Amino acid sequence: MTGRTNPPAIRDNPALADVIEQNILTMVDVRGTEDRRKSAQDRFADALTRFSGNMWFVYVHVAWFAWWIADNNRWIRGPVFDPFPFGLLTLIVSLEAIFLATFVLISQNRAAVVADMRADLDLQIDLLAEYEITQVLRLVAAIGKKLEVEGCDAAELDQLERRVAIGELIKEMQLRAEEARVRI
Numbered sequence: 001m002t003g004r005t006n007p008p009a010i011r012d013n014p015a016l017a018d019v020i021e022q023n024i025l026t027m028v029d030v031r032g033t034e035d036r037r038k039s040a041q042d043r044f045a046d047a048l049t050r051f052s053g054n055m056w057f058v059y060v061h062v063a064w065f066a067w068w069i070a071d072n073n074r075w076i077r078g079p080v081f082d083p084f085p086f087g088l089l090t091l092i093v094s095l096e097a098i099f100l101a102t103f104v105l106i107s108q109n110r111a112a113v114v115a116d117m118r119a120d121l122d123l124q125i126d127l128l129a130e131y132e133i134t135q136v137l138r139l140v141a142a143i144g145k146k147l148e149v150e151g152c153d154a155a156e157l158d159q160l161e162r163r164v165a166i167g168e169l170i171k172e173m174q175l176r177a178e179e180a181r182v183r184i
Contacts (some may be wrong), residue, residue: 035042042110045106045107068086127166137160
């Protein structure tokens with residue numbers, strides 16, 4: 001058994017086209033697959049990152065620090081185990097910061113991999129859509145020329161009918177970005 005569940009039925013929202021609802025289900029399925037592929041270590045790092053990025057984390061630490069300082073300054077009853085300047089507290093908080101930073105970086109690195117994958121998918125879909133639109137434009141322009149529709153021989157239309165040279169586009173973007181950096 002693969003561990004996959006049956007996808008939920010399309011909701012049939014009248015405000016959305018069926019293809020949009022199917023795309024939503026596909027993305028939910030992809031995200032579920034990504035979540036299932038996480039190792040126990042990744043799930044632990046994500047859980048710790050979620051907790052440490054939460055206001056409860058702040059509340060727990062405020063209460064803990066307040067108790068620690070109050071106890072070690074004899075403001076409340078209890079043994080003094082870390083007198084001012086609170087060297088033990090400093091050590092514990094420093095170690096906690098090291099580990100939290102590491103877990104956050106682990107989660108961010110994995111999120112960056114997923115974001116790159118989604119950006120590549122988005123680019124592929126955009127390129128396909130651009131190609132399809134170019135083909136439709138060529139067909140419509142040919143029909144317009146055959147029917148002698150005014151404006152079908154415009155220079156701008158000829159430019160738009162050409163296939164986009166992606167490699168050249170990337171080079172041009174890089175050159176212009178570099179020129180902008182040099183000017184700064």
